Amino acid sequence: MAVEEKPGVKSSSSIVPCFLFVELVIMAGTVLLAYYFEYTDTFPVHIQGFFCYDKTFSKPYPGPDDTSKIPPVLIYSLVTAIPTLTILVGELCAFFTKAEGTQEKTIVTADCCYFNPLLRRIIRFLGVYAFGLFTTTIFANAGQVVTGNQTPHFLSACRPNYTALGCQSTMQYITERRACTGNPLIVMSARKSFPSKDAALSVYSAVYTVMYVTLVFKTKGTRLTKPTISLTLLCLAMLVGVVRVAEYRNHWADVLAGFFTGGAIAVFLVTCVINNFQQLQPSLPPPRPQRPESVLGMPMVTLPCVESPLEKLSGPQVRGGGGCEARLCSQKRGRDTHPLSLT
Structure with a gap:
């Protein structure tokens, strides 16, 4: 029995299979790949050599990442909580105020299941955001694994035995894999510097949220609300990169590469995947050419x-x-x- 079309209601039989067998599969694969990059040694880190007494990598060891002024736990909490709360508040306000460009039709499938447009938009925007978050993690980890660039405190963590290595001058290049005598886990972490993953995640979260606030929020009577929110989020993301450099955990090139990676992924997802958070407007049919005057109801051929x-x-x-x-x-x-x- 076919579902009758009603105003504000649209029937679709492909939304549930597409969500279950396409989107969830892609999302699960992305999460699994991010897990293998982050918590396993499935993808070994490229071992780069170093020059003896290289001052670029001789900064003091700042300690584990958990002792940082902006630890990873705080970064991950903020990049998860701020966009989620912003999108929830924005969608609720837009739904109840019936903002232009945010009103969509209710999807009916299988003659029984109704998908509310508010719920669909929240799941769509948060789902795309989560996908981009794991994608950014994959890009950052892949860059670190492939390049194997050392952090500014690499030699302090490596603790090479310069006498056993025969270092006579700073121009001697060491390529031996067993040159380091420090903790293997710390040394391996010191080889993963480019790009900065914390900087990439921070900028991705900030740019995605800023674009949502700019494109969806309708603030009447004030011109400074959206710029204030946007600049605050961007400054917080930039602060993460500054702290990473100040604590000798990353080089400036690593932070800038992380900024570019996170920002590019956010802009691509917003503009090309979810159409700038706006409803897709159907294209209007071309206007029919007007017919010339007719005589006795019959068209006149000129x-x-x-x-x-x-x-x-x-x-x-x-x-x-x-x-x-x-x-x-x-x-x-x-x-x-x-x-x-x-x-």
């Missing part, structure tokens, strides 16, 4: 007129002159005199 050279030369003084306009006027007068005539 034929093109071509002026002759004699009419152009003779001008209005020559009998029969006047060109196409004169003939059209005479035809019109003829139709007025003989209403039953069709020519």
Whole structure:
């Protein structure tokens, strides 16, 4: 039994299978890949060599990431909580105020299941955000694994035995895998610097939320609300990168690469995947050309007129002159005199 189309209601039989067998599968694969990059040694880190007594990597060891002024737990909590609360509040306000561009139809499937547009928009925006969050993690971890760039405190964590390695000058390059005598876990962490994952996640979260606030929020009576929220979020993300550099955990190049990675992923998802948080507007059909005047309800076929050279030369003084306009006027007068005539 087919579902009758009602105003504000749209029937769809593909939304549930597409969500279960396509989107959830892609999301599960993304989460699984991020887990393997983060918590397993499935993808070994590239081992780069180093110069003896290199001052670029001789900064003091700042301690584990948990002792940082902005620890990873705080970063992960903020990049999860701030966008989620912002999208929930924004969608609730837009739904109850019936903001333009946010009102969608209710989806009916299987003649029984109704998908509210408010719930659909929240799941869509938060689902895309979560997908981008794991994608950013994958990109950052993949870059760290492939490059193997050392952190500024690499030599302090590595503790190489320069005497056993035969280091006579700073120009000697060490490529031995067993050159480090420090804690293997700390040394491995010190080889994962480019790009900065914390900087990438922070900027991704900030840019995604800023674009949502800018494109969805309708603030009447004030011009400073959206700029204040946007600049605050961007400053918090930039502060993460500054702290990473100040604590000798990353180089400036690592932080800038993380900023670019997170920002690019956020802009791509917002503009190309969810259409700037706006409802897709159906394209209007092209207007039909207006028909010429008709006589007795029958359309009149107009034929093109071509002026002759004699009419152009003779001008209005020559009998029969006047060109196409004169003939059209005479035809019109003829139709007025003989209403039953069709020519």
